[in-house]
Amino acid sequence: MATLPGNPSIAQRIAHAALSPSHRQIADYVLDHPLRVAAMPIDELASVTGVSIATANRFARALGFEGYAQFRAALVLGFESALAPVEKLRSRLDQSAGVADVFAAVLADMAGNIERTRQGLDRQECARAVEAILGASRVFIVGFGSSSWLGGLLLRNLELYCENVQLLTSIEGSSYAARALHRLRPDDLVIAIAFPRYFSDTVLLASRAHEAGIGLLALTDSANSPIASMSSIALYANADSQYYANSEASALAMIEALSSAVAHASERSVKAAEQLTEAVLPWLHGSHSGRLRPVAEGPASKERDETAVSRKKLASKEPE
Template structure:
């Protein structure tokens, strides 16, 4: 009998209708119906792409069992269940579908480049229009007054978190971000030392990284102030944060737009540098210290001992 292992990279998003209904009815499932539910939970992407006849072979159950499963979780039949299952992954495959459409369209390399740049310009302008002066002031104050800051992001957001952390360090704010290879344990190793006088800045955009949400929940329970950087009001970071800065980060080929997010990050660093006491002195001290390593007089040049 097949055994299906959990596949976190392809797991059904918890917020989807199918995932919620399975969770509600799972205790009532037995035998073959539960076995089919386990297949859906473990390999939802595969099930979404299979016909009912292919899916039942994978779970070693009958077509009647697959239909009973669909009825048990509130669908009129297997076809309606599968359509809803596919909908749960639509956002995941939007970039793939967009790339396929763009590749099929005629256009020069310059036209593609120009369209991408114009999307980023529009994102930055939309982000600027959406900024609320009072929220922005409070956000900058939260950073400037924090004893220490942790900027949280995984995958692509980890690079953005690193740039924000580097910039804030240069204003005199002690700042860390996830270390390479550290993962959630590495983040926890830092956050357990944080408290109400510190600050967590999580960065997450659709699709939201589960680890970012988990660690942000931990920070909230620990009483650590939270300033979120995200995209929509229904982002899972919003209810966890004390303040939220929103970025319009649409990109038709590879969402989200890192350009718009980075623009806000650089603007935040500039605002904190203006407000943080001692920021000019920190920058001057670093420049004096680093100067010998930031100039070159020839191929054999090396800093003086």
């Protein structure tokens, strides 16, 4: 093998290696699908590239590794957070468990996440978060990927108590959010939501708000999150999951807790609740909502009225 720079990448190793036709076949697949290969055990790579397991092992040694395990470990570097759900899922599937066991285990994990989130609450940060939301002229919510759904729930709750709340997630993507954040004012607040796997767009837009000196409230999983260090206020929700990149349950619980605290502190919470109830009452199921709807005129309604009158007359008659 030719001389390589210190800590060479897999691509550099492949470029400098003398590879046989079968090894080149594997190399082409690795270069085209590095993330996929990083999650593959040796038998899967051998099968997909049409070579033997022994050939796959010799390919790894041709690149300067002791074996396939060392090759795969090097390939994984840089993909740790992206591959974490794959590795966790592979590990769980290797263990025998019934369907009900999975239900119970996941629900137990959710409960544990929420309890750890509760125990880790910083009372001062909670108070500052509520004060910042109610004191802001405008609140902008930023979150992409699964965090966009979390942002939608936060918007739904906060718009009852804040005059101007905007969710900067649209079909246009991050460019819409970038244009909106360009108009930020000092009395605005940006709420950035990011959980593993962190979307780079969320991190970039949060950094823009931070650089502009705008208040930034981070809803994330830990102080190691890329948006935590740039935030002026941070609320953390444990989000460990056995099957996915993160669990949404504790994040949803944190959002509901934050919204409830805002409602408790808001001077217009009762009025807002009354207005909301009045607005949605005609759409609620039950007899109480039916009375609010106008009675349709026409033959059908006339027939119903006549039937009701007849039943009333029959009920009032004395038995013979």
